[in-house]
Amino acid sequence: MFEQIVDFAKAHPILSAFYASVFTWGLTALGASLVFFFKKANRAVLDGMLGFTGGVMVAASFWSLLAPAIENSAGEGFVKVVPAAIGFALGALSLFGMDKVMPHLHINFKKEEAEGIKTEWHKTTLLVLAITLHNIPEGLAVGVLFGAAATMVGVEQTEMIVAAISLAIGIGIQNFPEGFAVSMPIRRQGVSRLKSFWYGQLSAIVEPVAAVLGAVAVAFFKPILPYALAFAAGAMIFVVVEEVIPETQRDKYTDIATLGFIGGFIVMMSLDVGLG
Secondary structure (H helix, E strand, O other): OHHHHHHHHHHOHHHHHHHHHHHHHHHHHHHHHHHHOOOOOOHHHHHHHHHHHHHHHHHHHHHHHHHHHHHOOOOOOHHHHHHHHHHHHHHHHHHHHHHHHOOEOOOOOOHHHOEOOOOOOOHHHHHHHHHHHHHHHHHHHHHHHHHHHOOOOHHHHHHHHHHHHHHHHHHHHHHHHHHHHHHHHHHHOOOOHHHHHHHHHHOOOHHHHHHHHHHHHHHHOHHHHHHHHHHHHHHHHHHHHHHHHHHOOOOOOHHHHHHHHHHHHHHHHHHHHHHO
16 A cells, blocks of 8 residues: 555656645544543643644754755755755745744734734634644645656655555544644634534645645756755754744743644654655
């Protein structure tokens, strides 16, 4: 089965990027659907889930993105790391710009602490937009890896596809608790279960779009590969430090969130190395 998936990805890398990101979106929806079965969520559980999300994103940033970016760069010594450094900085700066412009609200923050352009939008909308920011670099990362496979042949192509699949699995795993972590706070605002689920899954709808754009860009412009890989990594690290970690430090469960982070890092590292 796994070999058939790899063969399909070799023949259809961009379509594979779309399918993989739909998979990660689907797990977000599955996690959000838990709102139908629980009246409320324990804050410790939510913080642990968010910590797990951060751990997966940090591990993926290095094992799945930065390391391949450096490996696929020409030159030696400091010259070899230049594309990764530039791409990483551009990715972080891009999310920095979006963070300053897009109105959004961190999950455990009060409405008056909303960031971005000031607006009178409902708190629910601001919460969804915050998680949408999380998901843009995730979808982009999956797409870039599948697009990179389109520029390679032989063993290198297979290795890149396996890396893309492992990243999609890792992001999907962390999207499940993330969907729950979004839908439950919305439910606490008095929103119906159905609408809470809808908003929870909606936050990840951007992933297929970002994945296809990333795959197309790399597949047709091979020289940008190391920059694109590092760009996705920089965007994800910015999200973790600016969005995810602060969301887990608002209550007394910081240790649980930290352990969740460690667990997420181990899971993603194991997937990348084990499948690779």
